Every structure is written in C-alpha cells, then in structure tokens.
Amino acid sequence: MAISKVLEYAHIDELSLDPENPRIGRAKRKERLGQNELLRVMAAWTLDELVDSFISAGGFWTQDALMVVREKTDIGDVQTVVEGNRRLAALKLMLKAVRGEIDPPRWLKDRLQGTDLDEHNELFTAVPFLVADSRDDIAAYLGFRHVTGIKEWPPAEKAEFITGLIEEHQLSYREVAKQIGSRTDSVRLNYVAFKILLQLEATLDQDEWAEVEDKFSVLFLSLRSQGVREFLGLDLNAPPAGRHDPIPDQKKEDLTRFVNWLFGTKDKKPLVRDSRQVDRFGEMLAEPRAVAYLKDTAEPQFDIAYQLTKGSTDLVIDPLREARRHITLALSGLGDRSEAEDVRTEAWPVIEGGLQLALATKGDNLVNARDLLNAA
Template identity: 45%
Template structure:
C-alpha cells in the first residue's frame, strides 16, 4: 500500500472526475463515461453549497482530494477517487469564471473569480498508487461511516470488492468495518437486482429507487422461502439468487413489492415489509395475491392471520379495564349510563362466547343453552 503523506497542488485541468464512482448509479458508471456526462449526472448533488463554502473560505488542505494516476480515455490522468463532489463544484465554478456557466447561479457564485485564481490552480491532493489502497477508507466512510452512500451504491461497492477483487464476505467485512451477515445480504440483494434486470416484466427503475426495501425484505423467512433464496450462500452460489423454477415467483414478488407502470405496489410503506414476509408464509394469502388483479395488503394480512396479535391485545385490554372497574362499579349501581354500558358489554361478550363455544361451556358450567 502506497499513500503519499505529502499534499500535492494540482491545476483543475489536470483533475478528472471518476467515471467509476458508485454514486453515479449502477446503470451509469463505466470507464468510457465522459466528463461532461458525469458533471451533468451530478447536478442534483447540492454542489452550489460546496461552491459557496469554497468562495468564502477557500479549499482547506485537510479536505484534500484523494487521487490516483491511472489510464482514462486512453491516456494517464489524475483521477479523483475520493472528493468527486468537491471537484465537481470547483469545475462548475471554473467554467463560470471563464464565462461558460450553464446556469446563472454559477455566474453569481463565481463573481470576482478568474481562471488563474489559486482556488483552481492549487487544489490540494493526496496521491495513492492504486485504487485498492483506498478501498478500506471508502468502505468505512461511505458504507459504514458518517457520509453514507445510498443503499444501492453501498451494495454495488461491496459487489465490486467481491467480484473484481476476489474477496470473501469476511474479507469485505474486515475491509469496510461492517458485519459479515450485512455484507452477505448486501451482495445477495445486489445480485437479485441484477437478476431482475433480465426479466422484462419487472419495473426495474422502481426496484432501484427502493433498493433498501429489497434489502430489508430478504431478512424475512417468508420472502426467502417464496423465492427459494439461500441467504447463507457464498458468492459463487449467490450470482443468481433465485433458481429458474421460481422465476414466476420473482416476477410476482417484484410486482407486489414495487408495482409497475400500471399498478401500484401492494406494499405501500417500508414498515410493512416484515408483515409482507409473514403474508408470503401463508398459502391462503399467497393464493389471494396471485389470483387478484388488484390485491389489497390488508386483505392478504387478514388471510395470513396477521391481525391476530392485535385482536388478542384488544380483548386483553378490555379484560384489564373490566377488572379495574369491578372494584368500584358497585358504587354506581343506580347509574343509568353505567347500566347501559354493562348491557352493551354483556351483548358483546355473549357474541364472543358463540365464537368460542368451549369457553362458553366452561363459564356456564357445561350448560350452553
């Protein structure tokens, strides 16, 4: 591992945005991605906030860009592997300082700056000899650290370490400071996303937008069983998580969890994901989902018996309230309001006993008439 301990000052023209940056999105990253396209993809990254900081306070050496000298577009260049957002903000300012701003706000931000300003000609950088040298830092900072990437970006980074570097789950865990089950679930989730890509009926853009929901769903036994996914699979067996004989289930799963252009998802909120897993454990609920053109989550949940804990809680709460009131009800035996409430309670209780005849027989000493 070779990481320079010295700050190297470079001109902005010598610095290149990283086309392999996971934050650009899985479908966009690639060695041939042009710099102008990268800059365009980064428009929504609140670059103007960074630019304001730079124009007011300068570029602090402790925020130095981490760069590697490697081949890009057929020539060797300084490529920024950490600090792309900072470089993008500087590049927008630099274009504005040369009168080439794409948006008026950049002209305003660059007011008073010229192309020869030290902000552009003396950018602090730290050189590394190879991308591998900084993988631990990137993993800790953006996967488990304080400047986290989005869920899909994290999973893509983990998959790159496994597939391009030949690392095991344990290797990755040590590299980025995570936990082995989390690394494994990220990798299998990412491979599941790639497997969905080959299914025309799946609205992949919806899956990518809600990758965290996909990740969470694999925690549930119901999802893993319905898709026949081995969550303990090693990388070589996890490349295609869902076997061929379960691909129909995969298409159903994607539709119910993410919807498509015509239909909304059955699972509307991430907090329903665990309950969705329980639904998939119920044969009756799955049959309902599969035969219905517009299935309803609540109906499926009831068919799966998912509301039983809530019903138990309500009856237990009612029993607790009755026990409490028994100690004082005798004081108000002349109250018409209390009498009406007791009669309502008795009617409801009688109905409950018809649902549970064994309990009725016990309470009535065997006389069920």
C-alpha cells in the same frame, strides 16, 4: 506506496471526475459519460453546502484532500479523482460560473455574488490531493467512508461496492465486514440483494429496473424474512454466487410475481405500500393460503392476504390495545356520571363484549359469566 502521504497540488482543470463513481448510478456508468456530461449529472447533487464551505474558508481544506489515481485512457494520461467527486464537481461548477462559461443556477449565482473570486484564485489553481497506486488501494477507505461511515452512498451503491469487494477482490463476507466496519450478516444480505438486482436486469425494462434500484432498501429488508427466502428458493448460507443467479430457474416465475407485489408494475400499484409492511409481507409468503390468494386474484388486497396468515395475531392485538386505551380514558372520566342513562346504555354492550372476549380466550373464573350477565 499504496496511498501517498505527501500532498500534491494541481489546477482544477488537471483533475478529472470519475466515470466509475458509484453515486452516479449503474445506468449512467454504462454510458461512459464524458467530463461535461458527468458534471451535469453531479450538478444535480447537493453541492451548495460545499460551495458555502469553500467561500467561507477562503480555500480548500487540506484535511479534505482528494484521492487520485493516474490512469491511461483513450484521451491520454489523466488524474482521476476516485474520492472527492462532490468536492471536485462543486469547484468545477464554480470555476465555469466565474469564467462565464455557464449560466449558473440561482443558488450558485447568489453565493458567488459579492465575492472576489476569479479563475486565478488558489481555490482553483492549487487543489490538494493524494495519489494512490490504484483504485484498489482506495477501496478500504471508500468502504468505511461511504458504506458505514460519515458520507453514505445510497443503498444500491453501497451494495454494489460490497459486491465488488467480494467478486473482484475475492474477499469473504467476514473479510469485507472487517474492512468496512460492518457486520457479516449485513454484508451477506447486501451482496445477495444486489445479485438479485442484477438478475432482474435481464428481465425488466429500464424504467422497472430503475424503480427497483431506487427502492433497493425495500428489497434488502424483505430478504430478512424466512418466508420471502423460502418463496424465492434463496439460501443465504450458500457461498457467494459469483457469475450464477441467486434465484434458481424453477423460481424465476415466482421472482417476477414477488417483484410485482413488492414494487408494482406500469399498470398496477404495489401490494406493499409502505416499508413497515415488509415483515407482514414475508409472513404472507410463508402461508400457502395467502400465496394462493395473491396468485389467483387480479388485484389482491394486502389486508385480505394478511388475514389468511396463521400468525396474524396483531390483527386482534392492535384493536384490543386501542380498546384498552379508550376504556381507560372512559373510566378516568366516569365519576358521578355512572348513573346517567346514556352512559349505562353505552356501557352494557362494552361489558357484554368484554365477557364474550374473556370466554373466547378461555378466561379463568368466567365459566358462568354469560349467565351472570343475563341475570343482571
């Protein structure tokens, strides 16, 4: 059957939130939260738009039917919603409010005020769902919807889902990319980044690890740099690591440094303060002089480290572009002002600087430029 094409209906109390939902985060999933705890976690999500939709539509759209697996658990047979937990959480929160079981948050109280909803409303008693034989049967749909599709999970959750397809379902990078509608290189990078996150779990305390997980996209972006990969001894062309750590033992000390520079510690702010600096950070790690500076300095500065890299030409290019913009602006307003003494006083240092720059960059026909300037 895989996923049934026949809609079924159930009372909301007969449907369970999924304790394995990637959106609740890896730490919460380890706790194996009960239904009430899960609802408290999910109540912090953005559910107001769903409540608005349910109230305005007067019911549950059948085209948004939940996807359910029937499972045996310690508390008996349950119908677990694998796809649609936000919708289910919104409904459960609404029903608890209608029954008077909770003091609803202000946003929910305002929305329920003036409605005629009660616990016998069809919205709560006839929730549409489709049954799947197993979680695996829903995997492809989840990959498209939440990894590359219309309601994306956060970056770390997407990467974890991809890792599950590779390690639990034994799919290749190419097969995963085809299944979720992504590119092979993106799948590979997500997998490797998540394996590094798991590797860090053994060495970082919970707060530090959570910081890396929250900024997973920065870790992902950094791995695109050849400098970062070489610094960490990472081979992206290697087959999936499986149970092995992607960063070799001889590079674990460098991995700790890398994480501290990229994400900071309890006592120090990160060296990389902005995701736009990630590419430059990779250039630093490819330059031995910059790496030595980073390792040997108690509180290294990003700009100083970058000045030590061989390819940092944009440290010159950016000011040159700014200078060109200002010179263009000055010329546009020069006109009859060119003979003014204060204008001439400010112009000559600019002219001299321009000629010196031309000589320094071996500008053609400027061999005698300095002599000409002196003569002037």
